[in-house]
Structure formats: structure tokens, C-alpha cells
Amino acid sequence: MSTGYIIVQQSGPLEGSVNISGAKNAVLVIMASLILTRGRSILRNVPAIADVYEMIEILKSLGAKIQFDSQSNVVEVDTTQLNPGILNQDAVKKFRASLLIFGPLLTQFKDVKVAMPGGDAIGVRPLDYHIKNFKKLGADVWQDENFLYGKAYNLQAQRLVLDYPSVGATENLLMALTLVEGESWIVNAALEPEVLDLIVVLQKMGADIEICPPAMIKIKGVQNLKPVDHTVICDRLEAGSLLIAGAITKGDVFIPNANALEMELFLMKLGEMGHEIKIGANGQGVRLKACSSPKVVSFKTGPYPGFPTDLQALMMAAQVVAQGTCNVVETVFENRFLHVAEMNKMGAKISANGHCAQLEGTPHLIGVDVIATDIRAACALALLGFAAHGVTRVQKGVHHWKRGYETLDVKLQQLGANIILD
Numbered sequence: 260m261s262t263g264y265i266i267v268q269q270s271g272p273l274e275g276s277v278n279i280s281g282a283k284n285a286v287l288v289i290m291a292s293l294i295l296t297r298g299r300s301i302l303r304n305v306p307a308i309a310d311v312y313e314m315i316e317i318l319k320s321l322g323a324k325i326q327f328d329s330q331s332n333v334v335e336v337d338t339t340q341l342n343p344g345i346l347n348q349d350a351v352k353k354f355r356a357s358l359l360i361f362g363p364l365l366t367q368f369k370d371v372k373v374a375m376p377g378g379d380a381i382g383v384r385p386l387d388y389h390i391k392n393f394k395k396l397g398a399d400v401w402q403d404e405n406f407l408y409g410k411a412y413n414l415q416a417q418r419l420v421l422d423y424p425s426v427g428a429t430e431n432l433l434m435a436l437t438l439v440e441g442e443s444w445i446v447n448a449a450l451e452p453e454v455l456d457l458i459v460v461l462q463k464m465g466a467d468i469e470i471c472p473p474a475m476i477k478i479k480g481v482q483n484l485k486p487v488d489h490t491v492i493c494d495r496l497e498a499g500s501l502l503i504a505g506a507i508t509k510g511d512v513f514i515p516n517a518n519a520l521e522m523e524l525f526l527m528k529l530g531e532m533g534h535e536i537k538i539g540a541n542g543q544g545v546r547l548k549a550c551s552s553p554k555v556v557s558f559k560t561g562p563y564p565g566f567p568t569d570l571q572a573l574m575m576a577a578q579v580v581a582q583g584t585c586n587v588v589e590t591v592f593e594n595r596f597l598h599v600a601e602m603n604k605m606g607a608k609i610s611a612n613g614h615c616a617q618l619e620g621t622p623h624l625i626g627v628d629v630i631a632t633d634i635r636a637a638c639a640l641a642l643l644g645f646a647a648h649g650v651t652r653v654q655k656g657v658h659h660w661k662r663g664y665e666t667l668d669v670k671l672q673q674l675g676a677n678i679i680l681d
Contacts, residue, residue: 265637265656265668267644268626268677272549273510275674279498279517280306280665281332281491284569285453287356288430289460289491290314293336294321294363295434296464298486302334305491306665309658310354317357320347338486341367348374348406354662355427361389361407362431365398366438371409375402388428392419396432396439416441416480424449424474424562430457437466439480448476451563452521456492463487495521496569496635497664502526502547503573504642504671506534507580512674513546515539524566528574531556532581553581555620559588560595572598572639579607580646581620589614598636601629605640605647626651634663645676657681 281304291314293300305311307329315325315334322345324337343364351357351374364371386402393400396419398411416439421428429449434457436443448454450470458468458476464484469477498517505512506529519526520542530536533550555578560568568591578585579602589595596611603609604627608619626649631637637659644651657680660667668678 263655263657264681265631265641265653265660266679266681267641267651267653269648270508270645270676270678273505273508273512273645273671273674273676276513276515277501277670277673279493279501279514280304282453282456282494282496283308283310283663284426284451284496285456286311286491287314288359288453288457289489290318290334290336291359291363292434292457292460292464293318293323293338293486294341294360294367295437295484296338296486297483298339299335299337300486301488302336303332303488303490304493305332305334306494307332308665309662310356313350313353314356316350317347317360320345320350343368343371346373351376358386358389358407358427359430359434361409362433362435365393365409365411366414366435369410369412373407375405375407388421388423388425389431392421392428392432393435395419396435414439416443418444418446420446421448423447426451426454429454429476433457433468433476433478434461436478437461437464437468437481437484441480443478443480445476445478446474448474449562450474452492452495452518460487460489463489493518496567497667498522498545499525499567499570500573500638500642500664500667501670501674502529502545503570503577504645504674504676505547506532506549506553506577507642508645508676509549509551510674511546511548513544515544517545518542519545522567524564525570525574528556528558528566529577532577553577555581555583555585555618557585557587559590561590568592568595569635571595572635573642575599575609575616575618576602576639576643578618578620579609579624579643580622584617584619587616587618589616597632598639601631601636601640602643604629605643605651607643625649628652628654630654631656631659634659638664638667641678
């Protein structure tokens with residue numbers, strides 16, 4: 260029986276080539292978008308991770324027929340017969356991305372009740388951006404402690420302005436608007452690579468969508484959408500995790516199928532630390548050859564193309580084993596420094612106050628028991644364990660790890676890492 264520990268021992272330089280899987284943050288919303296169609300769709304490059312299996316359960320509970328070949332990473336989804344009245348609310352509660360079914364269900368079935376989702380303890384993701392903009396479209400939307408409700412019998416095209424470029428709100432509204440008659444706009448939209456992949460999928464379905472500068476999306480509603488065959492983009496966050504592992508262990512890691520153009524600021528910061536970054540033709544393929552004496556760099560998270568909040572904990576781990584002092588500013592989530600106390604247990608020198616953290620690099624780390632609070636914290640603590648003397652055990656790490664990464668432990672082992680999931 261699993262204890263839920265990631266067990267890590269000090270590792271020498273990680274070296275070699277490894278491919279990354281499909282993007283978690285792209286595939287979940289794409290799976291939700293299939294609610295807008297009727298018929299058989301095929302998704303390729305789908306990672307076999309826990310959150311994907313949870314989304315499969317949600318879609319099955321709605322009446323979809325699904326086959327998932329986890330070896331070939333292909334999912335077939337038949338949405339010919341959907342019924343929102345039999346939604347598995349318990350499955351919805353398990354992870355935050357389940358909220359992405361709300362927009363498609365609302366525009367398709369008009370009367371929706373969706374359980375409030377759970378997920379990582381990284382901070383509040385307010386539903387205000389979702390609720391007030393669905394209200395602007397003419398929907399009656401409200402929430403209580405346990406559920407989000409919506410009634411929408413006559414949605415009207417509108418120009419929607421987001422207070423903040425929220426990925427979830429952009430995706431939810433975008434999916435709903437594809438079937439709303441007239442021309443709508445989302446202003447100050449999130450344009451992460453994963454959002455762009457969703458837009459490609461919706462366009463394949465027959466949606467009329469145009470991206471307009473600066474950060475606006477124009478949607479002309481259509482009457483119906485057809486099934487799709489789509490290959491999900493690769494996971495830039497997994498690529499970042501592997502490159503950080505190479506940096507921490509002073510290794511040499513090559514990821515042939517990574518798209519460097521999706522992670523330019525992150526790669527620039529690694530270069531500023533002293534690590535050598537080589538990028539393949541047309542931005543495809545990234546190699547990190549680690550510097551023997553890296554220097555710390557300050558960084559600040561923000562919406563794309565800013566520094567990804569999902570790589571903040573990992574980049575902080577890379578700073579811990581570098582030389583000098585730096586500042587880290589987190590602007591996306593208010594609780595995303597929960598890993599700081601755990602890193603300090605290992606010997607890191609980090610102080611955090613509000614959205615800011617100050618860090619001093621140190622070469623002296625020890626392996627101890629630490630606790631993971633989210634997917635990226637679990638990975639960051641495990642990777643930091645590669646530089647620590649003794650054994651590092653990441654409690655609650657396996658649960659988070661399997662939610663966000665497909666066999667990342669195996670890939671790290673192939674590069675020479677001492678890591679196992681217990």
C-alpha cells in the first residue's frame with residue numbers, strides 16, 4: 260500500500276535526452292470543450308495522469324462514451340448522447356479544472372448545477388471573473404457553499420472586459436460564446452499556449468474565432484460544432500521541471516520535443532544564471548548544459564508571456580543551490596510560497612512575506628521529511644532533494660505528482676536521478 264512519499268537521494272549530474280508528455284493544462288479544457296459537440300472526437304498526446312482520469316469520469320457521468328489507450332496516449336470521446344442531469348458531482352469536487360465544464364454545459368443545456376471544485380492549496384481562484392461576465396451575457400448565475408448554478412435561456416453577444424487575464428475565465432467564456440449568436444469580444448484575455456491550443460481545437464470544430472491585439476479574442480457565434488481529431492501540445496511545465504533538474508544537478512539535459520518559443524522568459528532566466536541554453540531550429544528542442552557555479556537571479560511571476568507561476572517553486576529550488584541573494588515576487592496566487600518552509604527544513608535560506616520572498620543561495624542542504632502542498636511544490640522539493648545530503652521524503656507528494664506529471668519519475672531515472680515513488 261502506497262505511503263504517498265516521493266523518496267529522493269542525492270544525485271550526480273543528470274544527463275541525456277528525454278521527451279515530454281502532452282500538456283495537462285491544455286488537455287483538461289480541451290476535453291471539457293467536447294461537451295459542445297455531438298459525435299466521436301479523437302485526442303492524441305493525452306498524458307495518463309490522475310486529472311485526465313478524473314475528467315474522463317466527469318464526461319462519462321454526462322453520458323459520453325470514452326476509450327483511453329494510455330500506451331498510445333489516445334482518447335476517443337463519443338458525445339452523441341449527453342445528459343447534464345446525471346453529472347457526477349463528487350468527481351467534479353476533486354480538482355479545480357472541473358470548473359471548465361460550466362461554460363460548455365451552460366451554453367448547451369441552459370440549466371446547470373456544478374459542484375465547487377477542489378484542488379491545490381495555492382490560493383483563492385475567485386469565481387467573480389466567471390460569474391459577473393456570464394451575467395453580462397444574460398445568464399442567471401449564483402453560488403453557495405457547495406455549488407455553482409447557472410440558468411441561461413437567452414444568452415446575448417457582448418463585449419466582455421476581464422479585470423485580470425484569468426486563464427480559467429477566458430477559457431470558460433470562450434467555449435460558451437462559440438454558440439452564442441452575434442459577435443462577442445473578450446478583452447484582456449489570457450493567451451497562454453494552452454489557451455491558444457483550445458482556440459485551435461474550437462476552430463477545428465467550426466467555431467469562428469480570431470485573436471486580435473492587444474490581448475483580445477473576437478468570437479462570432481455559430482449554430483453547432485462538430486467533433487475533432489487533435490494532437491495536444493507538449494507540456495512546457497514538464498519541460499521546465501526537467502531543465503531545472505538538470506540545473507540543480509549540474510547536468511546536461513536535452514528535450515527534443517520542447518517548444519522554446521513557449522518558455523522564452525524562463526529560458527532567459529536560466530541563461531542569466533550562467534547555464535548554457537541551446538535551442539533547435541524553429542524553436543523546437545531545448546538543451547540545458549548546467550553551469551558549475553550558477554548565480555541567483557530575481558524573477559517575478561505573471562500572466563503569459565511573463566514568468567509562469569507554475570514554475571515559481573521549481574525556479575526557486577534552482578536559486579537555493581546557486582550563489583548570491585535574490586528576490587522572488589509572486590503576483591498570481593497569494594498562497595504560493597507554502598513550499599518555502601519545507602525548503603528551509605532542508606537548509607535553504609528563504610524568508611517570505613506576502614507576495615515577496617528573499618533568498619540566499621547555499622551549498623549545504625540535508626535530506627529530511629517535507630510536505631507537498633501542490634503539484635509544483637511536490638516536484639520542486641523532490642528536485643531539491645537531488646542536491647541534499649541523505650534522503651529526502653516528500654510526504655503527500657505522490658498524489659500531487661500523479662495529478663500533474665506522466666511518469667516524470669521514470670524520465671528522471673533515465674537521466675540518472677535517484678528517485679522512486681512509494
